[in-house]
Amino acid sequence: xxxxxxxxxxxxxxxxxxxxxxxxxxLSVAIARRSSVSEFSTFAIAMSLYLLVNGCIRxxxxxxxxxxxxxxxxxxxGFERASIAALFAAVGLVxxxxxxxxxxxxxxxxxIHGLTALDYSRTVNSALFDAEVALKQGLSWSIxxxxxxxxxxxxxxxxxxxxxxxxxxxxxxxxxxxxxxxYSWRPIWPRNRQHTGAAMFFSLDYLAxxxxxxxxxxxxxxxxxxxxxxxxxxxxxxxxxxxxxSTTARSLTISYLSRARAVxxxxxxxxxxxxxxxxxxxxxxxxxxxxxxxxxxxxxxxGESWTPAxxxxxxxxxxxxxxxVGSIAAAxxxxxxxxxxxxxxxxxxxxxxxxxxxxxATSFGLEGAVWTMAAIAALNVVVWWxxxxxxxxxxxx
Numbered sequence: 001x002x003x004x005x006x007x008x009x010x011x012x013x014x015x016x017x018x019x020x021x022x023x024x025x026x027l028s029v030a031i032a033r034r035s036s037v038s039e040f041s042t043f044a045i046a047m048s049l050y051l052l053v054n055g056c057i058r059x060x061x062x063x064x065x066x067x068x069x070x071x072x073x074x075x076x077x078g079f080e081r082a083s084i085a086a087l088f089a090a091v092g093l094v095x096x097x098x099x100x101x102x103x104x105x106x107x108x109x110x111x112i113h114g115l116t117a118l119d120y121s122r123t124v125n126s127a128l129f130d131a132e133v134a135l136k137q138g139l140s141w142s143i144x145x146x147x148x149x150x151x152x153x154x155x156x157x158x159x160x161x162x163x164x165x166x167x168x169x170x171x172x173x174x175x176x177x178x179x180x181x182x183y184s185w186r187p188i189w190p191r192n193r194q195h196t197g198a199a200m201f202f203s204l205d206y207l208a209x210x211x212x213x214x215x216x217x218x219x220x221x222x223x224x225x226x227x228x229x230x231x232x233x234x235x236x237x238x239x240x241x242x243x244x245x246s247t248t249a250r251s252l253t254i255s256y257l258s259r260a261r262a263v264x265x266x267x268x269x270x271x272x273x274x275x276x277x278x279x280x281x282x283x284x285x286x287x288x289x290x291x292x293x294x295x296x297x298x299x300x301x302x303g304e305s306w307t308p309a310x311x312x313x314x315x316x317x318x319x320x321x322x323x324x325v326g327s328i329a330a331a332x333x334x335x336x337x338x339x340x341x342x343x344x345x346x347x348x349x350x351x352x353x354x355x356x357x358x359x360x361a362t363s364f365g366l367e368g369a370v371w372t373m374a375a376i377a378a379l380n381v382v383v384w385w386x387x388x389x390x391x392x393x394x395x396x397x
Contacts, residue, residue: 012131016122016138021244023142026149027166028237029301034152035159043163044233046104048214049096050112053089055210057082057116060203062123063334066254079120079178081199084187086116107164114171121177127252137177144169201343202334208346209330213373216354220369223361231366234302234309235316238290242283242320246327249279253331261335268332269392276328283321291317308366315370322377329384338391345387349380 031043065078093109096102118137125134148165151157178185189196220228236243253275260271291314298306333342353376361369 012126012135016126016131016135018241018244019135019138019142021241023145023149023166024240024244025237025301026146027162028240030149030152030157030162031159032305033303034157034162039159041230042102043104043159044229046102046108046163048217049093049105050108050115052211052214053086053093053112054116054119056203056206057085057089058119058123059206059210060199061085062120063254064198064202065124066127078124079117079183080186080188082116082120083113083185084189086113087187089116103160104163107160107167111167111171114174115167116174117178117183118170118174121174121181121183125181127254133177133181137173141170141173198337201340205342205346208343208350212350212353216357216373219354219358220361220366223358224366224369228308228361228366228369230305231308231312232316232370234305235312238293238298238301238309238313239287239317239320242287242290242317242324245279245283246320246324249275249324249327249331253328254335257332257335265392269389272328272332272388276325279324279328280321283324287317287321312366312370315367315374319370319374319377322374322381326377326380326384329381329388332388333384333391336391341387341391345383349376349383 028047032040035043061078061082090109090112093105093112097105097109118141122134122137125131125137145162145166148157148162152162177183217229217232220232253272256275257268257272260268293310293313295306295310298310302309330342333345356376357369357372360372
């Protein structure tokens, strides 16, 4: 049952996402070290929007594609839906950049379609096609960004240049990947009731879950102050490897559990438990080491932001581990195309989440807010795993 992590495909996927983790860390650190507080906040908003758009498209379209019956043609045509969604996002980002006068949003708006192409093709390659191609995609992007980011440590490089390199090279690699892989570029939404329904449910599922987390963080300045958001984002930079491992495991687990279900529902659930155990063995020590990162390393990475970030690392590390555990049960729901059930679970826990965190922040400050985040993550684990257990009690015909 642990073959999901021992086979070559999974190993290459983990290596690829490890590269993404390093590049994400270098990007944030390079910009933090060279920008003012105001400019870093502008960058952070742009990155939050990228995560929101990318996460929604991945959840609604890419992972739905991984859950359906596969063929070379259908999986490559799946980008057509992602293409039109990314174009709508691009228009919204460019309009937003004009309203808020954000150069970072302009760059993101111009590159979001290509970045979506990269994420879609890389995820599909990792899970279904050639994992070595996914590694080459990640490596091409990583090397270019790493060169500019590391150069900025030695000589002055404008933060917008670093960000533009990250966005521009990522988009370029994405378009090359579409052309080489034979993916359909057409921005259309083919008629398919099953796919469209699942995409709608899973996009709302994401917005009620991970997307709601971004909303919760952005509401904290209303309850405390803007530095609270900086502390959480700084801690998130340090904990980035856990988040990317969670994303990798989720995408791989969806197709893995779909295959396990062909044996029996009981085998599927036991496989999910085995995957979760293996992940905890890998992520637990990593989370602990990051939660108690030495001050010297933390200060080098985040500069002045390390002091507030270090105060919230422990609860946010716990939240990251719990989110990973819950994501396996969520992947099980996704593999069964249980869109309505998933949305109901997300809404039950996700909708009250921002309000609970803001109330905790108002009453107990930043520490109250982050420990509330961890408590909600623990509640998510219980809710999702009970639901998944009940779901697998019924044998799939």
